[in-house]
Amino acid sequence: MIRSILLILLSLGIVGTGYWGYKEHQEKNAVLIHAENTYQRSFHELVYHMDLLHDKIGTSLAMNSKSRLSPQLVDIWRISSEALANVGQLPLTLLPFNKTEEFLSNIGDFTYRTAVRDLDKEPLSKEEMTTLKKLYEQASEIKDELRNVQHAVLENDLRWMDVELALATNGDPLDNTIIDGFKTVEKKVEGYSESSSDSPLVTDTGKGQLLKHLHGKKVTENEALQFGKKLFNVKSKSDIQLTKSGEGSDIPLYTLSYEEGEKRGYLDMSVNGAHPISLLVDRPLNKKQLSLNEGFERAKEFLSQNEFENMTLQQSTEYDQIGVYTFLYQQDKVKVYPDTVEVKVALDNGDILGLTAKNYYMNHKERKIESPILSIAEAKKKVNPQVQIMDDSLAIIRNDLGDEVLTYEFIGTYEDDSYRIYINAMDGTEEKIERLQKAERNFSYGT
Amino acid sequence: MVYRPLFQMILIAIIVFSSAIFMPQSSKAFSSQIIQHGAVGDDVIELQARLQYLGFYNKQIDGVFGWSTYWALRNFQYEFGLNIDGLAGQATKDKLVKASKYNEEEIKKKIQSGAKFTHYGKGETKKQKETTSTKTPAVNVPNGFSQNDIKLLANAVHGEARGEPYEGQVAVAAVILNRVQSPTFPNTVSGVIFEPRAFTAVADGQIWLTPNETSKRAVLDAINGWDPSGNALYYFNPDTATSPWIWTRPQIKRIGKHIFCK
Numbered sequence: 001m002i003r004s005i006l007l008i009l010l011s012l013g014i015v016g017t018g019y020w021g022y023k024e025h026q027e028k029n030a031v032l033i034h035a036e037n038t039y040q041r042s043f044h045e046l047v048y049h050m051d052l053l054h055d056k057i058g059t060s061l062a063m064n065s066k067s068r069l070s071p072q073l074v075d076i077w078r079i080s081s082e083a084l085a086n087v088g089q090l091p092l093t094l095l096p097f098n099k100t101e102e103f104l105s106n107i108g109d110f111t112y113r114t115a116v117r118d119l120d121k122e123p124l125s126k127e128e129m130t131t132l133k134k135l136y137e138q139a140s141e142i143k144d145e146l147r148n149v150q151h152a153v154l155e156n157d158l159r160w161m162d163v164e165l166a167l168a169t170n171g172d173p174l175d176n177t178i179i180d181g182f183k184t185v186e187k188k189v190e191g192y193s194e195s196s197s198d199s200p201l202v203t204d205t206g207k208g209q210l211l212k213h214l215h216g217k218k219v220t221e222n223e224a225l226q227f228g229k230k231l232f233n234v235k236s237k238s239d240i241q242l243t244k245s246g247e248g249s250d251i252p253l254y255t256l257s258y259e260e261g262e263k264r265g266y267l268d269m270s271v272n273g274a275h276p277i278s279l280l281v282d283r284p285l286n287k288k289q290l291s292l293n294e295g296f297e298r299a300k301e302f303l304s305q306n307e308f309e310n311m312t313l314q315q316s317t318e319y320d321q322i323g324v325y326t327f328l329y330q331q332d333k334v335k336v337y338p339d340t341v342e343v344k345v346a347l348d349n350g351d352i353l354g355l356t357a358k359n360y361y362m363n364h365k366e367r368k369i370e371s372p373i374l375s376i377a378e379a380k381k382k383v384n385p386q387v388q389i390m391d392d393s394l395a396i397i398r399n400d401l402g403d404e405v406l407t408y409e410f411i412g413t414y415e416d417d418s419y420r421i422y423i424n425a426m427d428g429t430e431e432k433i434e435r436l437q438k439a440e441r442n443f444s445y446g447t
Numbered sequence: 448m449v450y451r452p453l454f455q456m457i458l459i460a461i462i463v464f465s466s467a468i469f470m471p472q473s474s475k476a477f478s479s480q481i482i483q484h485g486a487v488g489d490d491v492i493e494l495q496a497r498l499q500y501l502g503f504y505n506k507q508i509d510g511v512f513g514w515s516t517y518w519a520l521r522n523f524q525y526e527f528g529l530n531i532d533g534l535a536g537q538a539t540k541d542k543l544v545k546a547s548k549y550n551e552e553e554i555k556k557k558i559q560s561g562a563k564f565t566h567y568g569k570g571e572t573k574k575q576k577e578t579t580s581t582k583t584p585a586v587n588v589p590n591g592f593s594q595n596d597i598k599l600l601a602n603a604v605h606g607e608a609r610g611e612p613y614e615g616q617v618a619v620a621a622v623i624l625n626r627v628q629s630p631t632f633p634n635t636v637s638g639v640i641f642e643p644r645a646f647t648a649v650a651d652g653q654i655w656l657t658p659n660e661t662s663k664r665a666v667l668d669a670i671n672g673w674d675p676s677g678n679a680l681y682y683f684n685p686d687t688a689t690s691p692w693i694w695t696r697p698q699i700k701r702i703g704k705h706i707f708c709k
Contacts, residue, residue: 039643081634088633091643098631105630164644248697248709249677255700257614266614266675280673282613282664288488291480293534316485317587323485324671342672356672390518416506418514439511439585440594 032161039160042089043153047146049083053107054139061132069124073115080108091164092182099186100142107135116400142185149181216273221254227274228256231306232265232281244271253277270361276306279355285321286348292316295323295345302352303327308341308360321347329360331369335395338363338404367396372406372425379408379423382430387412387419397422399431407431476544482535486512487583489551494535496554498523500547508558510583558584589670596636598658600666603640605658606648608705615703616662618676620669622707625680632680676700679707 053076060072084104087097110131114124124132152158163178219227221242228240239260245253252271257264263283269276290298296316303311311327312335318324322344329339344354372379376392383389387410395409407422418436423429482490491512498504503526504519517533524531527542535543588594600620608619626632626639633639641649648654676682677699684704688694696708 084630085633085638088638088642101631109630167644243700245677245700246698246708248679248699253677253700255675255702257612259612264613266612268675268677278673278675280614280617280668280675282661291478291482291490292486293481293483296483316483317589318485318487319587319667344668344671354668354673356674358672358674390521413514413518416515418518436514437588437590438515439509439513440588441509442582442584442586 036159036161039090042086043160044150046083046086046090047143047150049079049086050139050143050146053079053083054136054143057107057132057136057139061129061136070115070119073111077108077111077115080104080111084108091160091167097182097186103138103142107139110135113401145181145185149178149185152181153178216270216275218272219254219274224254224256224269224271224274227269228258228267231267231276231279232256232258234258234260234265275357275361276355277358277361279352280344281351281353283346283353285346288321288347290323290345290347290350292318292323292347295347295350296325298345298350298352299323299325299327299343302343302355303341306355308357311341314340318347322353323347329364331367333394334369334406335393335409336363336367337395337397367404369396369406370426372408374408374423374425374428376408379425379428380410382423382428383410383412383421384414387414387421390418394425395422397432405431411436476549477535477540479537481537482512482540484512484514484517484533485587487587490535491516492554492558492583493549493551494520494543496549497543497547500549501543507584508554509585510558511585511587589667592670597663597666597670599640600636600669601658601662602654602656603646603648604665605662606653606656607646608703609656609659609662611703611705613661613665614675615705616665617668617673618679618702618707619682619705620666621674621676622679622682624669625674625676625678629680675702676707678709680709682707 056072056076056079060069060076084101087101087104110128114128158178160178166179221244225240225242228242229236232240234240240256240258243255245255253268254271256267256269259265263281265281266279267276268278296313300311300313308327310330312330313325314328314335315326316323325343325345327341327343329336338359340359342354342356343352345351346353372394380389380392389410389412391411393409395407396404397407397409399405406425408425410421410423412419412421417438420432420434420436421430422432424431477490477493480490482494487510489510492508492510494512495504495506495508495510495516498516498519499508501523503523504516506515520535520539521531521533523529523543524533524539527546529539529542586594588597600623603623604616604620608616611619623636623639627634627636633642640646640654644650646654679699681693681696682705683690683693685706686704693708698706698708700707
């Protein structure tokens with residue numbers, strides 16, 4: 001009797017487990033399929049976008065009227081960015097696929113820069129036409145190659161999950177059709193990235209020439225430690241650790257760090273000239289004692305002690321017990337927006353918690369500022385009449401094309417929002433409009 | 448006739464006494480700080496409430512000194528013949544206190560109950576109580592980011608780099624932001640974080656651990672422009688890295704367990 005009851009219970013148990021296992025398996029499959037679907041969608045979208053890109057560039061080559069060309073270039077720019085997003089969705093990060101991504105980004109940069117400019121005044125130059133033609137050829141080859149991969153995927157029912165597995169196991173199972181296909185694409189792009197390196201395409205605008213303006217004599221490690229000791233405000237320099245940056249760094253840097261209880265300090269300084277690039281101190285903060293304004297005084301004092309002259313406050317923000325201040329360089333009453341420095345001040349005791357001067361050292365130089373051609377009244381007329389102008393000044397900003405331009409800066413309001421509007425002081429072009437961000441509702445308020 | 452002075456004295460005493468009880472709002476005013484653009488806290492709530500009382504400010508009283516408060520303050524300074532600097536210094540605060548009424552408790556209760564009110568001024572006076580909350584209805588966020596973005600970033604940083612030195616955590620956050628800027632990566636924070644196989648913490652679910660305050664501070668620093676990684680796009684742990692390709696990238700520096708590279 002007992003035996004048969006046990007038997008029944010056991011068999012029930014087995015059936016139950018089996019059913020549970022089956023359910024579990026089904027759920028796992030559902031998840032896998034879902035992931036697979038996402039990959040598939042991105043891949044097919046990518047191929048489609050590549051096709052479209054090729055077609056659109058081709059059409060643009062045949063276009064003559066400027067009013068048609070601009071929207072077409074915008075369209076190409078949009079599609080290239082979509083294709084780039086598709087690439088990002090695919091599990092290709094372990095594959096060297098960055099050349100293709102760069103190619104897509106190049107198309108985007110090129111078309112954007114040509115689309116935003118007035119093609120009536122400044123039509124496409126001969127070089128730009130050559131570039132466009134080259135892009136057309138390259139797009140054609142990439143498109144064909146991707147079409148090949150797509151065909152293989154559809155014909156043989158290949159799955160991206162398998163690609164991922166093949167890449168993850170990382171033995172040498174890389175004779176996967178998809179992986180091979182993408183490698184071929186990448187090789188092709190690599191082929192022309194060299195031939196068109198002298199084309200007017202620029203990638204990474206501005207980043208390459210980072211910190212070129214840093215002069216000064218080389219400092220030794222000992223001098224660097226001395227400098228760090230002063231900035232960290234520690235007693236002995238033996239508490240400070242020093243490392244030198246590797247070959248990938250934009251400029252040679254000393255990195256200094258020290259630890260003292262719960263406090264931790266860190267500093268990047270240039271080997272040439274001992275300029276502080278980035279300083280960061282982290283420690284637990286106590287109750288706020290200083291106002292944002294008092295913190296500002298501390299920040300200002302700190303800057304003048306550290307070779308930053310003629311800096312003016314552009315923005316101050318309070319986060320819990322920290323004040324963050326953005327300063328701009330000012331030359332002859334003109335604000336120079338590229339030359340910014342950020343300072344972080346602890347509002348419990350006024351300590352300097354951070355400084356970042358990368359932008360400052362990247363851009364700063366003595367500029368020859370010409371006097372504006374437009375009067376301020378003329379410039380005001382270029383502003384949307386709906387906007388109520390509250391404040392104005394002269395400012396140097398970097399426009400969409402990456403050039404420094406002298407502008408009138410108007411701060412104004414329209415309905416509930418405040419805006420910064422920049423009108424070129426020479427030709428009245430509306431260079432830039434920024435909506436000024438408002439505070440965000442505190443999600444943890446009242447809880 | 449004899450009672451007259453006594454009667455007057457009592458009357459005066461009553462008036463003085465009652466005004467001390469019924470108008471405490473003008474005695475407990477601003478703290479001594481100069482309030483400037485970007486500030487957060489009770490003084491800002493009071494500033495906004497007083498400006499609203501006088502009809503200069505008609506937006507939400509949220510405790511964050513933003514642009515609307517700034518313009519309202521400047522208009523006030525203009526109308527009252529003060530120096531127009533957009534700073535609530537002593538002279539400005541004195542003028543404000545003289546010209547307006549403020550009842551902290553009433554305002555805070557209204558804010559807390561979630562009532563959207565933009566016409567403070569006709570409120571009745573009540574006895575006042577000290578409130579100790581330092582939270583404000585709104586908070587400052589860096590340009591272009593919301594609290595949710597910061598949370599997502601903090602999750603990623605916590606999953607990837609908890610236990611690393613502080614600057615190592617800032618550096619990881621900076622790498623994510625550098626990738627958003629880079630032409631070879633997706634153009635959004637979520638796109639970069641969820642890019643398949645980009646971050647191990649995303650792949651193995653560690654991203655969903657609750658981040659601590661340190662990772663949030665690190666993210667805020669990275670968003671505000673600090674980049675200890677030196678413009679890196681990749682980082683890896685040399686002890687656990689599986690891809691030989693990552694070793695071919697030019698290395699910038701090492702922070703804690705991570706090597707950062709271009």
